[in-house]
Amino acid sequence: MLSVNLRHSVRAIILGEDDRILLCRFAIPEPAGTVVWAAPGGGIEQDETPLAALRRELREEVGLAVRTDPPHVWRQEVVAPGHAAGYDGVVNDYFLVRTVGFNPRGALSDDELAAENISGLEWWHLQEVANYDGPDLFSPRDLATPLTALITSGVPPRPVLLGL
Known part of the structure; x- marks a missing residue:
């Protein structure tokens, strides 16, 4: 059996009280000009639990402190x-984090965010x-x-498997 080396990451579906979702704008260098809007988050470091990684990534990227254990709502394998x-x-x-709206600004500098290909943060209505x-x-x-289902039906009984 062929083994594949997959990067394990955590992401937060951050929903404000008006159900807007906070997304990061990733400007991907290859192919040139590709922009992807994705939930904030990132890789799980060695000896780090998924929730510890989620808390670290949200503090770094958007400046949000998560004190509870948010529900695991989606899983994506690419x-x-x-x-x-x-x-x-x-x-x-993906973990669901509900919060009041805030002006996202994490601990990372603009240069550090750019090194991770993040060129913006924006709240989006469904x-x-x-x-x-x-x-x-x-x-x-x-x-x-899946965002519509999450907003209208709430947390699923087990994580929903997503495609690309």
């Missing part, structure tokens, strides 16, 4: 060489995501569908 540098793909575990027809991508590509 096996595609080149999707994550140095890996055969990625596993993203309809803006669903109706978007510009050149940028979302991760997952069909973000509006």
Whole structure:
């Protein structure tokens, strides 16, 4: 059996009281000009639990302190060489974080964020995501569908498996 080297990451579906979602704008260098809007988060470091990684990433990227254990709502597995540098793909575990709206500003400097390809943070209404027809991508590509289910039906009994 062929083994694949997947990058394990955590991401937060951060929903404000008006159900807007906070997304990071990732300007991906290859292919040139690719912009992907994705939930904040990142890789789990060695000897770090997923929730510890989530808390660290949210503090660094958006300046949000998470004191409770948020529910695990989605899981995304993408096996595609080149999707994550140095890996055969990625596993993203998504956790739901509900909060009051805030002005996102994490501990990382603009240069440090740029080194992680993050070029912006923005709150999006579900309809803006669903109706978007510009050149940028979302991760997952069909973000509006699982986000609609999450907002209307609440936390699923087990994490929903997402596609690319």
